[in-house]
Amino acid sequence: MTPATHWIVGPGALGRLIAFRLAGHVPVRLVGRRPLPGRQTLVTPEGDTRVQALAMARADALPPEIPAVVHLTTKAHGAEAAHAALAARLPDGVPLVLWQNGFACQPRLSERHRGPVLCATTTEGAHVQADDRVTHAGHGHTYLGTLDGTHADLATALARTLTAAGLPAEAVDDIRVRLWRKLAVNAAINPLVARFAIRNGQLRDRPFRPLVERLIAEVAVILAAEGVTPPGGGGQEGWRQLVWQVVEATASNRASMLQDVLAGRLTEHEAILAPLLAAAERHGLAAPCLADHLTAMRLRAAALAEPPAAC
Ligand code: PAF
Secondary structure, eight states, X not given: OOOOOEEEEOOSHHHHHHHHHHHTTSOEEEEESSXXXXXXXXXXXXXXXXXXXOEEEETTSXXXXXXXXXXXXXXXXXXXXXXXXXXXXXXTTOOEEEOOSSSSHHHHHHHHSSXXXXXXXXXXXXXXXXXXXXXXXXXXXXXXXXXXXXXXXXXXXXXXXXXXXXXXXXXXXXHHHHHHHHHHHHHHHHHHHHHHTOOGGGXXXXXXXXXXXXXXXXXXXXXXXXXXXXXXXXXXXHHHHHHHHHHHHTTTOOOHHHHHHHTTOOOSHHHHHHHHHHHHHHTTOOOXXXXXXXXXXXXXXXHHHSOOOOO
């Protein structure tokens, strides 16, 4: 019997990377709002070029098959709408894998979806070059698990499939902590580099360094109240080490949020900053720097949504 198809909903860089890598191992179908060329090219981190035909479907014209797994690979702010558009079409029990940043859609879709919901956090790097071309910029590692630690067998089986396909993955029972840790790093780096249009490494210098330190201090207090253990178990120092390590390792990068700003796209500020501020409010904590960034990013998002003035 042929294994059932993995649907990958959201054919951006990560979605196409996953589809490409899985395609030699299990049947895959890329689902998106607009048609993309069926022949896709992947440039590997080693610089090789691979061409492959990938099955595609438009989200409003899905084939009458029942997927084995649905991978949701949209940006964080598109995940719930993408899920809503599919949900009525899926029988109960189809596993959903959420590949989003932040901690916004994960708890909500874990409640809403009528089947197991795995969350994934990955350090795989990919970017889109064209409608038919994606670059796998750097190898990474993926962790998978449900927020309540159930469905360990499913997480292990999927991790095995991903690993065999060249995307090393591991099933974990603490994905909630891992999602918050990635969010913490993103919250300390992304709003600053996006607002000031700087590369990550520039955060090491004045005037930005003290701004990063203030964000880390706010994040550390909020996450301590949330019961999220700091990396290395070391309180605020653990968060400092993690953030500065990532800044160092990605010094020449333009972070994802800056890339979104430069391309005139909506950023993932709601998925990254809003959950921290909601947690701060729950615990009666002040977080003025995080709040200032969220306000600024919301103003930008509102301006993007406004129709151009008639003249
Ligand atoms: O969002 C990103 O680009 C990355 O997660 C990070 C770690 C901030 C590095 O640029």
